[in-house]
Amino acid sequence: MVTKKPFKYRSRKLSGNIDLAFEQDDLNEIDRTFERFQKEKLSKMVPDAAQRISKIVLKDLKARWSKEEALQQADLSSFREHLEERWGHPLGQLRMLLTMCREWCQWIHQRNVSQRGRP
Secondary structure (H helix, E strand, O other), rough: OOOOOOOOOOOOOOOOOOOOOOOHHHHHHHHHHHHHHHHHHHHHHHHHHHHHHHHHHHHHHOEEEEEEEEHHHHHHHHHHHHHHHHHHHHHHHHHHHHHHHHHHHHHHHHHHHHHOOOO
């Protein structure tokens, strides 16, 4: 059965399965319609939707930011504590190595400046 009218199911009393049959021409038309939608409509819909959604998200976040910021700070603090508990000693040694490198580079720079007589 081929029909050009849109399918509408209006009955709330009926239940059960509905079988729909599509012929190749129907599938081709669906494919063309989808491609047209994708090229002409979707490329405009996504940026519009993203803009509307971003405004909603921003408004929501602003309303609850003080609580969210506190939660993020607590998470960061907890992360730092656990990081320090587990890796504190090796990280301390790495910091010491970095300090040694900075001081050595500063010493070399100062030596070169004093030998040349200018910065």
